[in-house]
Amino acid sequence: MRKPPPSWLLSVPPLLYLLALFALPGLLMLLVAFRLPGDYGGLMPLWSDEDGALTVNLTLENFTRLVEDDIYLKLLASSLLYALLTTALCLVLGYPLAWMIARSRRRWRDLLLLLVILPFWSNFLIRIYAWMIILSPVGALSRGLNALLEMLGLGPVQLMFSPTAVIICLVYVHLPFMVLPLYANLEKHDPALLEAARDLGASAWQRFWRITAPLSLPGVLAGSALVFIPSFSMFAIPDLVGGTGGIMIGNVIKQQFLEARDWPFGSALSITVTLVVLALAALAAAAARRGVRHA
Amino acid sequence: MLEIKGVTRRFGEFVAVDQLSLTVQAGEFFTLLGPSGCGKTTLLRMLAGFEQPDAGQILLDGQDLTSVPPERRPIHTIFQSYALFPHLTVADNVGFALRMAGVPKAEIRRRVAEQLEAVHLSGLDKRYPSELSGGQRQRVAVARALINRPRILLLDEPLAALDLKLREQMQLELVRLQREVGIAFVYVTHDQSEALALSQRVAVMNRGRIEQLDPPRRLYALPRNRFVADFIGSCNLLDAEVRAIRGNDLLLAVDGIGELLVPRDCEAWVGQRGALALRPEQLRLSLPGEPAPGDVALDGLVDGHLYLGHITSYQIATASGARLEVQRANGAPGLHQGLDRGAAVRVSWPREAGRFLPE
Numbered sequence: 001m002r003k004p005p006p007s008w009l010l011s012v013p014p015l016l017y018l019l020a021l022f023a024l025p026g027l028l029m030l031l032v033a034f035r036l037p038g039d040y041g042g043l044m045p046l047w048s049d050e051d052g053a054l055t056v057n058l059t060l061e062n063f064t065r066l067v068e069d070d071i072y073l074k075l076l077a078s079s080l081l082y083a084l085l086t087t088a089l090c091l092v093l094g095y096p097l098a099w100m101i102a103r104s105r106r107r108w109r110d111l112l113l114l115l116v117i118l119p120f121w122s123n124f125l126i127r128i129y130a131w132m133i134i135l136s137p138v139g140a141l142s143r144g145l146n147a148l149l150e151m152l153g154l155g156p157v158q159l160m161f162s163p164t165a166v167i168i169c170l171v172y173v174h175l176p177f178m179v180l181p182l183y184a185n186l187e188k189h190d191p192a193l194l195e196a197a198r199d200l201g202a203s204a205w206q207r208f209w210r211i212t213a214p215l216s217l218p219g220v221l222a223g224s225a226l227v228f229i230p231s232f233s234m235f236a237i238p239d240l241v242g243g244t245g246g247i248m249i250g251n252v253i254k255q256q257f258l259e260a261r262d263w264p265f266g267s268a269l270s271i272t273v274t275l276v277v278l279a280l281a282a283l284a285a286a287a288a289r290r291g292v293r294h295a
Numbered sequence: 296m297l298e299i300k301g302v303t304r305r306f307g308e309f310v311a312v313d314q315l316s317l318t319v320q321a322g323e324f325f326t327l328l329g330p331s332g333c334g335k336t337t338l339l340r341m342l343a344g345f346e347q348p349d350a351g352q353i354l355l356d357g358q359d360l361t362s363v364p365p366e367r368r369p370i371h372t373i374f375q376s377y378a379l380f381p382h383l384t385v386a387d388n389v390g391f392a393l394r395m396a397g398v399p400k401a402e403i404r405r406r407v408a409e410q411l412e413a414v415h416l417s418g419l420d421k422r423y424p425s426e427l428s429g430g431q432r433q434r435v436a437v438a439r440a441l442i443n444r445p446r447i448l449l450l451d452e453p454l455a456a457l458d459l460k461l462r463e464q465m466q467l468e469l470v471r472l473q474r475e476v477g478i479a480f481v482y483v484t485h486d487q488s489e490a491l492a493l494s495q496r497v498a499v500m501n502r503g504r505i506e507q508l509d510p511p512r513r514l515y516a517l518p519r520n521r522f523v524a525d526f527i528g529s530c531n532l533l534d535a536e537v538r539a540i541r542g543n544d545l546l547l548a549v550d551g552i553g554e555l556l557v558p559r560d561c562e563a564w565v566g567q568r569g570a571l572a573l574r575p576e577q578l579r580l581s582l583p584g585e586p587a588p589g590d591v592a593l594d595g596l597v598d599g600h601l602y603l604g605h606i607t608s609y610q611i612a613t614a615s616g617a618r619l620e621v622q623r624a625n626g627a628p629g630l631h632q633g634l635d636r637g638a639a640v641r642v643s644w645p646r647e648a649g650r651f652l653p654e
Binding site for chain 1: 343344345364365366367370371372374376378379380381382391392395396439440443
């Protein structure tokens with residue numbers, strides 16, 4: 001009889017995949033962050049031999065620069081704020097939607113889910129261009145809003161090229177990533193639990209906060225991670241609709257690689273962003289572990 | 296006292312509960328028994344408030360409950376799946392109703408401890424439902440439903456998920472608990488032996504109506520119609536027609552047997568069609584040629600038998616063309632063991648064992 005293949009063999013393909021597409025690029029990034037930029041972009045050779053004196057071109061300067069010039073930390077903080085606000089708004093908008101879809105009749109559900117993912121069928125940039133039209137000063141939204149503000153005796157506001165525009169687009173783009181995991185969670189809830197709670201005297205409000213909300217925590221966390229992580233490092237949206245006030249850390253990283261051609265500094269910024277995300281993820285996981293265990 | 300007056304519930308064309316009326320006395324163990332789809336669960340859900348009757352009234356001690364939402368009815372339910380809250384500990388599950396009612400924390404703790412002791416779950420208060428056995432989950436469900444002293448407890452097939460041994464044990468416990476708390480239990484089941492074992496009265500339901508409402512002994516001994524006789528226990532039912540009425544007896548013409556007399560215990564008229572009911576344990580077996588112990592005797596052959604431990608069930612094909620099930624206690628004196636297929640036997644029964652059931 002042939003021996004069955006050892007079970008670790010099964011995990012080889014995903015490990016290779018993670019190694020090639022995640023660990024190696026990450027490591028490369030980390031190494032580059034300690035190098036010096038080349039004179040015409042790229043990297044300076046690892047060592048140079050000038051007059052017989054061997055110099056190793058490694059430095060911590062990229063990280064000290066990041067800390068010393070407070071513009072980067074401020075940008076990091078404001079990007080964090082954008083991402084958190086986006087996550088919160090997606091949660092507030094997405095939860096009722098996911099709940100409604102999960103509670104609707106089965107034959108409606110597929111159609112509603114299709115509508116949620118329908119935006120993915122057109123290109124991301126095209127959808128942002130569409131928002132540029134909607135938010136522009138001559139667009140109906142701005143005009144209507146300003147007409148309303150004028151009646152209240154308030155000055156006109158500009159939506160386009162502002163942090164507001166960035167938030168609107170971030171929320172718009174990431175909302176499906178919140179709705180889908182929430183729906184997947186809420187749809188599995190046993191309706192008998194809500195009946196039992198009601199039977200035991202729980203009002204609609206109590207039923208939500210005591211039963212539905214804690215049981216949906218895994219869905220909330222999954223959705224929040226899927227929204228928070230890409231929002232935090234987004235550069236295309238602030239580039240297109242943010243103007244000068246709505247800049248994010250992603251823009252600076254992109255600038256370092258493509259315009260300033262300072263790969264090492266761009267890598268240092270990237271690594272920092274990754275570390276912040278990992279730290280937050282660890283924090284959320286630790287905080288949620290107790291609540292999620294039995295849900 | 297719980298009064299159900301002319302309650303009807305329709306789902307589209309389907310009438311789940313059809314103008315049903317009954318009264319559950321205070322402190323009574325009352326059972327709704329019937330096959331799946333007979334409307335018993337729908338009726339229970341109307342008592343809990345999860346379904347609204349299309350017509351009729353539900354009164355608790357004279358107060359109309361029809362428009363009272365479930366969260367404000369002094370009636371609690373034990374669900375078939377138990378519906379324990381998976382994210383709450385045993386103590387939080389049991390104390391849920393008190394917490395919703397805003398009872399102070401210290402009192403909740405005290406009463407939860409008390410309630411857990413009553414169902415023998417002390418010490419498990421910090422466990423989660425996923426860490427409990429089936430029987431323990433059932434007890435948590437019972438404790439949770441009883442903690443704020445409802446006036447009626449509804450139980451929706453609460454033992455269906457347990458294995459036989461545990462089910463019997465929990466049956467005894469439910470009866471004990473019901474006596475202790477002294478409130479009415481309305482119990483839904485499709486298991487006739489459970490209904491007989493637990494209840495003071497049983498309503499046998501079929502197609503949204505009550506076929507018979509009686510104490511278990513009466514239900515078993517005097518089923519009112521074919522459905523009830525067939526549903527409660529096992530019963531030989533042979534098509535029959537009333538030929539004549541002779542004082543307190545009926546002369547029946549029975550398919551596969553011929554004419555015989557049975558006691559008259561219901562309204563009957565000549566020419567009425569129905570069935571002769573014979574409980575298998577009331578039939579006797581003897582060898583051909585031996586004197587038969589009963590008044591009516593038929594010769595036949597053993598067509599098959601099932602050994603069930605305490606009894607053996609024989610399928611007998613009589614020479615006259617009827618098929619009868621006969622149950623014999625194993626180890627009973629008389630006929631020796633081991634009647635094989637094909638053995639010639641004589642089936643007999645006392646005249647009073649037979650009953651005529653109108654259609």
